[in-house]
Amino acid sequence: MSRPQGIRTDKLSLWYTKFQALVDVSLEIDHGRVTGLIGPSGCGKTTLLRSFNRINERIEGVRIEGHVHILGDDIYAPEVDLVELRKRVGMVFQRPNPLPLSVRENVLFGLRVHVPRGELRRDELNHAVESSLKEVGLWDALKDKLGQRATSLSLEQQQKLCIARLLPLRPEILLMDEPCSALDPSATQRVEELIRELRDRYTIVIVTHNMAQARRISDECVFMLLGQVIEHRRTEDLFLSPKDERTANYVEGRFG
Amino acid sequence: MGVFATSATARRRHRTQKLAFVVLLGVTVLLILPVLAILGMLVYRGAPALSLEFLFSEPVRGMTAGGIWPAIVGTMWLVGVSLAISAPIGVLAAVYLNEYAGDTWYTRVIHLAIVNLAGVPSIVHALFGVGAFVLFFEFGTSILSASLTLAIMTLPVIIASTKESLSAVPMSFREACWNVGATRWQTIRHVVLPNSIAGILTGVILQVSRAAGETAPIIFTGAAVFVPFLPSSVNDQTMALSMHLFTLSTQVQNVPQEITYGTALVLVGLVVLINGVSIVIRSRIRRRRKW
Numbered sequence: 001m002s003r004p005q006g007i008r009t010d011k012l013s014l015w016y017t018k019f020q021a022l023v024d025v026s027l028e029i030d031h032g033r034v035t036g037l038i039g040p041s042g043c044g045k046t047t048l049l050r051s052f053n054r055i056n057e058r059i060e061g062v063r064i065e066g067h068v069h070i071l072g073d074d075i076y077a078p079e080v081d082l083v084e085l086r087k088r089v090g091m092v093f094q095r096p097n098p099l100p101l102s103v104r105e106n107v108l109f110g111l112r113v114h115v116p117r118g119e120l121r122r123d124e125l126n127h128a129v130e131s132s133l134k135e136v137g138l139w140d141a142l143k144d145k146l147g148q149r150a151t152s153l154s155l156e157q158q159q160k161l162c163i164a165r166l167l168p169l170r171p172e173i174l175l176m177d178e179p180c181s182a183l184d185p186s187a188t189q190r191v192e193e194l195i196r197e198l199r200d201r202y203t204i205v206i207v208t209h210n211m212a213q214a215r216r217i218s219d220e221c222v223f224m225l226l227g228q229v230i231e232h233r234r235t236e237d238l239f240l241s242p243k244d245e246r247t248a249n250y251v252e253g254r255f256g
Numbered sequence: 257m258g259v260f261a262t263s264a265t266a267r268r269r270h271r272t273q274k275l276a277f278v279v280l281l282g283v284t285v286l287l288i289l290p291v292l293a294i295l296g297m298l299v300y301r302g303a304p305a306l307s308l309e310f311l312f313s314e315p316v317r318g319m320t321a322g323g324i325w326p327a328i329v330g331t332m333w334l335v336g337v338s339l340a341i342s343a344p345i346g347v348l349a350a351v352y353l354n355e356y357a358g359d360t361w362y363t364r365v366i367h368l369a370i371v372n373l374a375g376v377p378s379i380v381h382a383l384f385g386v387g388a389f390v391l392f393f394e395f396g397t398s399i400l401s402a403s404l405t406l407a408i409m410t411l412p413v414i415i416a417s418t419k420e421s422l423s424a425v426p427m428s429f430r431e432a433c434w435n436v437g438a439t440r441w442q443t444i445r446h447v448v449l450p451n452s453i454a455g456i457l458t459g460v461i462l463q464v465s466r467a468a469g470e471t472a473p474i475i476f477t478g479a480a481v482f483v484p485f486l487p488s489s490v491n492d493q494t495m496a497l498s499m500h501l502f503t504l505s506t507q508v509q510n511v512p513q514e515i516t517y518g519t520a521l522v523l524v525g526l527v528v529l530i531n532g533v534s535i536v537i538r539s540r541i542r543r544r545r546k547w
Contacts, residue, residue: 083437110438
């Protein structure tokens with residue numbers, strides 16, 4: 001069965017001033033799956049992730065060659081509006097970064113930014129808050145604390161809130177940069193469960209250092225080394241019968 | 257002897273540490289002394305002059321009697337007008353430099369200019385004010401000229417302190433905003449400014465005390481030794497506390513010393529009051545924010 005295409009990169013290369021962080025990366029990531037990006041520190045997996053919503057460009061000295069197509073459109077084409085792109089392609093960071101606002105306002109922040117004041121009806125807003133928080137499993141815990149400051153929640157709740165914050169904008173793609181690295185094991189488990197629940201509705205790309213986590217939650221896995229994609233296969237195959245020797249060495253823990 | 261018994265070297269080190277502690281404490285206490293001495297002297301010599309009449313009446317008999325009301329009003333005008341000019345310009349410039357501008361040769365030139373402007377002596381600001389505002393723009397010696405001069409003097413510090421407050425807002429907040437597709441301005445408006453406003457206000461208010469205290473920049477540009485009426489617009493000349501103090505202590509003879517010290521006490525009191533307000537604002541806003 002062929003699935004619709006989520007993300008496709010064509011010979012994508014990226015330089016930080018002189019250092020080449022990505023080398024001719026050509027990838028196809030299916031829509032509606034969880035794809036794990038694994039590899040040792042500095043291999044370019046986070047850089048690759050950040051080039052999917054063009055947030056790398058805020059760093060000085062970045063130069064990019066090649067193409068990234070998301071849902072069929074070239075996102076580096078001149079007519080692309082970054083605002084529209086980032087609505088469709090949401091990102092979750094290593095450390096939860098809720099804004100210092102209430103829980104409710106965090107969830108609604110995206111809508112407030114995009115829809116002119118006065119065009120948002122109160123019941124629509126309430127609905128957006130409720131459905132987004134339900135989708136990430138926070139509604140029951142937080143429905144009576146919507147006015148509480150988001151920065152006072154537990155880290156697990158903060159990270160889930162950061163996912164919920166993306167949902168009112170109806171994104172297609174969720175990028176996650178080591179979303180569990182600041183969480184304890186039981187919180188990690190619950191966030192992983194959430195990622196599994198979200199997988200059918202979104203294309204999820206997750207960067208992780210934790211190979212066991214990549215095995216647990218991803219359908220496909222991409223192994224990177226020194227800015228290059230070494231192997232991209234179904235997670236099971238990549239871990240059980242890697243084709244490339246370097247992949248085998250990494251997944252068996254001989255380096256990295 | 258037990259394993260953990262103290263040795264001769266350990267005891268000696270301990271003594272050295274104690275000595276160092278006492279010396280450091282002593283030096284720190286020395287810092288407070290001048291402040292206490294100045295305040296003490298001002299209160300001791302100036303307090304007898306203080307009265308409602310002293311605060312709210314005009315000087316009379318060649319300034320050897322009467323009050324200082326026109327100078328208080330004048331100082332408020334100067335500080336108010338100069339801040340109305342320098343605060344918006346300074347804050348907006350800092351927002352541009354910190355949030356929009358990259359690190360290019362011309363932003364480096366701007367930084368260099370700001371640092372140097374901050375280092376220019378106030379008397380040089382005064383001469384510039386005379387040349388630029390009084391003569392070239394023909395504002396004359398007026399509150400406007402004096403305030404513009406003060407504004408230029410306070411601007412670089414306002415820019416620097418605002419920039420510092422802005423860069424204290426964690427980068428992750430900005431990334432969170434960009435990721436839901438907020439523009440730079442929306443990010444600044446909704447997240448960066450609300451979280452740095454305490455620091456920005458503190459920086460601005462601290463410049464109030466500087467503007468209130470400086471004498472040189474206003475001496476040729478708008479402040480007068482004696483004006484028989486209160487200013488009614490920015491085109492008037494005015495008296496000012498700092499200028500009045502300078503006049504009383506150097507230009508007029510036979511001034512009772514409690515009038516001079518009373519004027520100084522009012523000036524210092526005003527500055528302390530303003531700084532106090534800024535501390536209260538800062539701690540109020542700080543207590544609200546947590547990240």
